[in-house]
Amino acid sequence: MKANSLLKLSLFALFTFVSLLSFGQQLPEKIMAHPRILFLEGQEDVIKKSIQNSPIKQKVNLALIKEANDIIGLPPLERIQTGRRLLSVSREYLRRVLFLGYAYRLNQDEKYLKRMEQEMLNVANFSNWNPSHFLDVAEMTTAMAIAYDWFYQGLSQNTKAKIKTAIIELGINPSYDTKNTMFLTAHHNWNQVCNAGMAFGALAIYDEEPELAKKTIERAIESIKLPMTQYAPDGAYPEGYAYWGYGTTFNVLFIDAMMKAFQSDFGLNQLPGFDKTAAYLMHMIGPSKNSFNYSDCSDNIRVNPAMFWFAELNQDPSLLFWEKELLKTDLNGNMHRRFTPLMMIWGASLVLDKELIPKEKIWAGSGDTPVALMRSSWDGNGIFIGLKAGSPHVNHAHMDIGSFVMDAMGERWAIDFGASSYNLLESQGIQIWGREQDSQRWDVFRYNNLAHSTLSFNNQFQKVYGFADIDKIIDTETVKGAMTDISAIYKTQVKSSKRAVAIIDNSYVVVTDQLVNNQEAKTLQWRMPTNAKVKSINDSEIVLSQNGKTLRLKLLSQQKVKMRTWSTKSPNSYDEANPNSIIVGFEMELEAKAEEAIQVALIPENNKAEVKPTDWKVFE
Structure with missing residues (x-):
């Protein structure tokens, strides 16, 4: 960290006033000539040189210029x-x-x-x-x-x-x-x-209205620290993949503009977790090339130019694993995204043509929306599973605590329906922004736990003010998994509920639920939404088929259950359709005060390992 940045950070710790002026930091009366925002004079030559030395950048540059030419013809x-x-x-x-x-x-x-x-x-x-x-x-x-x-x-x-x-x-x-x-x-x-x-x-x-400009920038430097606290401690972004692409990109735009205009980040890069958040985003994508799309997010992935900025900040080109893949396979698809040209500015010094495989296969972060992301490998046939904890009360959150997505054989088997159209719901008078327990938001099909890969008891909704963390991570040669205590999410419904998901022997997945019921007998529903077809179903197993591949959902524990499916057609006229999907799982009766350890395996057809129950002790 530069000496002046250390001084600014120390001064900020000593004083609590909101203005930059309150700790002796003043913006200059004059500023550099135009261009001064993001793309400074002389950077053109740096970009041109980087293009000459990179076949990938040459293709990107040609696509950017073609798109600019196409824009000229638009009304x-x-x-x-x-x-x-x-x-x-x-x-x-x-x-x-x-x-x-x-x-x-x-x-x-x-x-x-x-x-x-x-x-x-x-x-x-x-x-x-x-x-x-x-x-x-x-x-x-x-x-x-x-x-x-x-x-x-x-x-x-x-x-x-x-x-x-x-x-x-x-x-x-x-x-x-x-x-x-x-x-x-x-x-x-x-x-x-x-x-x-x-x-x-x-x-x-800034030149024409210096007082207004300085006042506005000072206000922004202080205010933007509020959302930046949400990256602490590990870099997880509470609102999910798509909103990371929105909020974090503008945050990077802001910091980059400050650094280039004033040669200072005003201590913002040192706020806990922010420099780690690119790893979170990279791990959020599975080998199916879908994101873990919890909250109001779609599972579509895109090139995120902010990743180039973070790769430069951290001197870690492996953070661009998915960006490079998308530039190779879906270059034209990213030409309609507004931020795409910024990758050439932020990535001017980065080498893209060398293949760099990330080292870590598991990533976990706490904060307002804790999440654990695990994979058997970084190739297209690996197994990937993401586990979400947190609270439904977080901005854009769903009642999806304890939910998971799962990839295998290049397909996504356990899905999250993700976002519903805001305009569609708002135009029909649906109040979707309330986050209280009785808010109309939770009646929307995609927003409550009955449409997610998690638990429900007597078809009741999760508790809005409950919170769950990622309590344990296992990362060994044979087990890559995570556990979350989701008891607070089901307060008054059961006494205790803990869920663990794990990739076993790099070959299959086991989902374990440790439950202690309260004094009332009830029906438990274990659900997993999927786009796959149900090939067969019996007393302990459902076989799914997708694009010529199969996956078995098998009960490993000994409970008496009723394997079943649920329709994804909402009873609400205002909900959008969920075509080519179904919810699979089972129901079972929980006796009063019952203690149950329920284990379900998700077994790809190419599994070579012996499938057996997993000892819960590894998560204790």
Whole structure:
């Protein structure tokens, strides 16, 4: 750590005032000339040299330029809201800015400048950027600030004046209206996105409005520490894979912009867990090339340019394992993602053409949403299992505590349905943002525990204010597993409930539930959603089939159960369909005060090991 960073961190520990000025740190009166945001003057040559030396980067560069050329032919954006959001327009504008900006900075072709200036003036003439949903303003301001900065030297004075006014009046000023300031105290992605957007706007107009700019940046430096505490202690991101790609990318945008404009990260990189979070994201992807999509996330994976920034920060190119794989197999699919050009800026010094396999096969993190991620290998046929703990009360969380996903033979067998469309539910009057026990949110099919690979008792919902940690990790040659005590999630339903999942002999998976019932007899439901077909079912086993491959779900313990399936068609008219899916598992009767150790094996057809019950003692 640099000496001045140590000084700033020490001063922050001594004082608790919210302003940077309170501990003697002042932003400068003047700032470097444009370009000053992310992509500094002279970096073009560094990127060009890195492209010359890398076949992968050559392909990426050609794809980026082609996409920029395609954007030139698109009609200007219109101010069209979807429900209460303008967000899709803001995001498309940011995509156009980054692609056209990248092409212009590398090639200095006037056609990109001409097209960008047209788009900038068009968006500047919008009546507003929808401050009632402030993410829309934040992304629009981010885009406008980058465009103003990267194209600055080629813009007319008239255009500069209009864009500066738009940044201030449609972007920054609404962030000081108390109706819109929720993000300042939020501990989730809204804070990261909105503070980054306002800071970018401030950096863009720093020369013209230094007091407003400094005030806005100082406010952001303090406020963004709130969501950054959520990465502690290990780097797990509470809102899951897709929201990591959102919140963390904007957090990285913010820090990178501060470092390049002021040569300081203001101690942000030293906050616990943040430098470890790239490992979390890398381990969140299974060999099926699906993410562990708990919470409001889809299982789709994408290139995350922020991973290039972290790989540079940690001097660890192996963090780019999945990024390199996607650049090889789905390059064009990532050209429609707005942040994609940033990988060429953040990854300019990184070598992508050498194959680097990550060393660790198990990763676990605590925090608000503890998670354990295990695999038998990093090849496409390995076994992968992810176990989620935490609480339904976390932002975007579901009642999915104790749930798991599982990959084998290149297929995902145990799935998570993931996100439901916000607009679909909101347009039908469904209140999806409440997180109390009786909130309407939990009636949505995909949000409650009856649609997840976890337990239920008498079809009751999990307890919103319960919390479960990852209590033990086993990482040996023969067992890779994790255990979580989920008793608080079923408070009043059972006395005790502990779940462990483990990959055994790198060949199959065992799920163990240790239960102690309370004084009331009840029915336990053990569920596992899947996209596979049920090939056969008997008293102790369900055979699943998918893409010509089979997996057996087999009860290893001796309880009397009823193996069964559940439909994934919701009884609610407002829920979306869950096509080509089914929930498999079993029911069993729990006697009053009963103590049960239930073990289920998930056995791929290519298993060579002897399948047998696992001794619970390894998790004690």
